Amino acid sequence: MAIAATTRRLSASERLRRSLGNGRVTAALILLPPALLIFTLFVMLPLGESVWYSFFNWNGYGAPTDFVGLENYQRIAGHSIFHKAVGNTLKIVAISILLQMPLALLLALLIYRKTPTNAVFRLIFFLPFILAEVAAGLIWSFVFDGNYGVTASIAQSFGAESFFILADRDWAFVAVMTVIVWKYFGFHMMIYIAALQSVPEDLIEAARIEGAKRRQIVRYVQIPHIKPAIIVSAFFAIIGALQVFDIIIPLTNGGPSNQTHTIVTYLYTFGLTRLNIGFGSAVGVILFFAAITVAIFYQRFFMGKDKA
């Protein structure tokens, strides 16, 4: 026993010596601290500060002194506009997954093959994504304008009364979601195109020989093959939905009567512009934990399984 123990201790120290010798430990000691420092400075500290401010009634000037405990969180929980904002955010998630992703997949299936025409279409479909969000919002605010916008002229050409969709309580958010789908479908499409191009042509030909129709090839061969890409794209869609902000500000600025807020525009409007930094911080903390929760659950249930 004693001999065996000695042998084991020796081999352990030998292992340590070797791992020091092969440079892995040294590499970690050199490379890890800068990353950790930056992560701490720019992620952990601001996050900690936000949590700290969220317990104060604070307008951002001077040091926070008016400690209110969880009052900010209580106010948020009872605020109907926050509920609306959460609802809208969930609507964006839903529309992204149910409309935007299928649309992107459909277009990707149509133009994934490498031909000159397809390259042109790819560029056209990808253009909205390249455009700055604020610019896209502004462009669409002109399109939707009831006096001189494109929608107005279309309505007039049909003899209908022109309408102000962005000022309509019931329809404004539909317009916002249209712009979001338009803005981001190209991104998902590109992910799918890259994935579809990696599906071996042999598999598709084998399926054709087996009697699979175009639709069946998509369903049984191509989609299963690009499943990892779809999972990643859905993840981007969900996290992106939680972050929608700069399209809404130029389009509706959260209006009419706060009907088109998302969680982030809610944070901005009720936290920052009204100088309720403590309140805004509380919204930020909620949003952060929502995003973290989604990320962890998503990783665990979809992405992790895929690796196995």
Next chain:
Amino acid sequence: MAEVRLNHVEKAFGKFTVIPDMTLTVPEGSFTVLVGPSGCGKSTLLRIISGLEMPTAGEILIGGEDVTLEEPSNRGISMVFQSYALYPHMTVAQNIDFGLRLSKTPADERERRVAEAARILALEDYLDRKPGQLSGGQRQRVAIGRSIVRQPKVFLFDEPLSNLDAALRTQMRVELAQLHQSLDATMIYVTHDQVEAMTLADQIVVMNKGRIEQVGAPMDLYDRPETEFVAGFIGSPKMNLFPASAIGRDDAATIGIRPEHIRTDHENGDWPATAQVVETLGADTILYVTADGIGDMTVRLPGHMRLAAGERLFLTPDPEHLHRFGSDGRRLTS
């Protein structure tokens, strides 16, 4: 089981003509091997038969029926790809019965056919595995299994063994030959490996630059190659080909002699030569020599032979086995 007939089939990709004009009959129940160097159009021809490529002109008949414009799935064919083309997300069983599921074959019939294919190919223990968990040879069997269950009239193989290592290739070659015997089906097999062609085929089609050089039984091609190209392509080591003038003959442009039809001697013979490299394979010895005034030659001798590089020797060809080719590269008979 069906005959496959190609009538004046042409194939061009843009301005580039791969197959200028091809007429070929694959007899019912035969194992026909299309063989030729890379880029000779043999895979394209197979894809045209399968329906994956449309011919630019001409017609394809399978079992007497014109299938030129038919979809691949309506031609009664199945195909085994070089890459196996197995669906990675499906199990072996699902891969094998994919086509049957698409054609809505009843479940009990599907199970029966999968079980039968699995038995023939010794895949019973792997039906629940994914292709990623199988070895190359097993994957190849799954791909063949997928072909079998469709009960096609014609099996097509596109270089099915080229991704396997040498030992496995030999084994699979034997299995394919057995499979052909047991299924008694028409098989068309593409390869660039002339050993596969010689061992598997009842009929070999030697192709070069999109044209047929010769069609025939393996031994016919070996004993009586119709063209210089076939003479050089069929047989390993290659046939020795050299200008007739080098040995003072004027009744041909090129003379060919197989390595095993040359005798060697240290004292006397027709062609003095110098040994360059000696390969001792056990059963026989391959001698690479330079014959004076003729050029490089390969000689195959039975058994072992001790010979050093640079040693002088004499070669004597067996006159009965001299092949004569004209200036157009075709065999001279008279």
